[in-house]
Amino acid sequence: DIVMTQTPLSSPVTLGQPASISCRSSQSLVHSDGNTYLSWLQQRPGQPPRLLIYKISNRFSGVPDRFSGSGAGTDFTLKISRVEAEDVGVYYCMQATQFPLTFGGGTKVEIK
Amino acid sequence: QVQLQESGPGLVKPSGTLSLTCAVSGGSISSSNWWSWVRQPPGKGLEWIGEIYHSGSTNYNPSLKSRVTISVDKSKNQFSLKLSSVTAADTAVYYCASFPGTTNAFDIWGQGTMVTVSS
Numbered sequence: 001d002i003v004m005t006q007t008p009l010s011s012p013v014t015l016g017q018p019a020s021i022s023c024r025s026s027q028s029l030v031h032s033d034g035n036t037y038l039s040w041l042q043q044r045p046g047q048p049p050r051l052l053i054y055k056i057s058n059r060f061s062g063v064p065d066r067f068s069g070s071g072a073g074t075d076f077t078l079k080i081s082r083v084e085a086e087d088v089g090v091y092y093c094m095q096a097t098q099f100p101l102t103f104g105g106g107t108k109v110e111i112k
Numbered sequence: 113q114v115q116l117q118e119s120g121p122g123l124v125k126p127s128g129t130l131s132l133t134c135a136v137s138g139g140s141i142s143s144s145n146w147w148s149w150v151r152q153p154p155g156k157g158l159e160w161i162g163e164i165y166h167s168g169s170t171n172y173n174p175s176l177k178s179r180v181t182i183s184v185d186k187s188k189n190q191f192s193l194k195l196s197s198v199t200a201a202d203t204a205v206y207y208c209a210s211f212p213g214t215t216n217a218f219d220i221w222g223q224g225t226m227v228t229v230s231s
Contacts, residue, residue: 001174039217041158048207048224049158054217092158096216100173101148101160 002026002095006104012112019080021107023093028073030097037096040069040078043106044089052091053078085111114139116208116222124202124229130195134208134222141189142166146211148218149182149193151204159204163211164191198229 003026013019029036040053051060053069056076066081080087088111093104120132134147141147149161162172164182172180181194195202205226209218 035216037216039215041218048221049218050221051215051217051219054215054219058215060215060217060219094158094217096211099171100175103158103160106157 001100002029002098002102004093004095004102004104006091006093006107008107009105010108010110012110013080013083014112015085016082019083019087019109021078021091021093021109023071023076023078023104025074025076025095027098029076029095030073036072038069038071038076039094039096040067041092041094041103042087042089043092044086047089049092080109083109083111114210114220116210116220118206118208118222118225120206120225120227122226122228124198124227125231126199126229128198128229130193130198130202130206130227130229132193132206132208132225132227133190134192135188135190136210137189141184141191142186144213146171146213147184147191148209148211150207150209150218151202152207152224153201153204161193161195161206200229203227203229 005024007022041049043049057069090106115137117135124130146163148163164170179196184191205224207224208222210220
């Protein structure tokens with residue numbers, strides 16, 4: 001299985017300041033079709049997960065442009081340019097390059 | 113806009129079989145999506161269980177494969193999960209989610225249903 005490792009576990013952030021979450025995979029996420037199937041999900045308290053970013057850097061419909069994704073190969077980053085109160089929750093990276101699909105352990109974003 | 117809704121018993125006895133259904137509304141289960149089950153134990157992370165295509169093709173997580181069956185009912189526009197020989201470790205919120213080929217990511221999720229394994 002591909003192991004997805006996220007850092008930090010927790011990220012206390014001041015409102016209006018940036019936040020960054022790292023995700024590292026145990027092997028390359030480049031698929032044989034040339035795509036990299038790395039996505040980011042947000043889970044607000046008491047809610048189901050919500051897709052933010054797919055294929056490394058593509059924002060899903062309705063996602064604010066303060067969210068951005070980058071990376072390649074085995075190292076990926078989710079950035080929030082200016083954290084808002086509604087961004088509080090747990091963020092997960094997920095790979096769909098190889099079965100079984102696997103998730104990172106999650107990073108909790110909270111307000112200082 | 114496609115919506116997903118899980119349903120099923122909230123309590124299952126140890127060694128029994130967990131059975132859940134995901135109703136798809138606002139779209140057809142015969143679209144070019146895969147349909148997945150994902151679970152989340154209380155206070156923990158996400159685990160992919162498996163997926164099904166409307167043709168009946170399936171992929172399962174090897175860690176659960178011996179106990180899992182996912183099926184589709186096109187006439188009812190729904191898909192289902194059965195997990196046998198359950199233990200307390202299977203206690204979790206179970207989500208159904210859609211996985212389109214356009215994103216290769218879980219773009220739509222149900223609200224989730226809590227299943228507790230206890231006698």
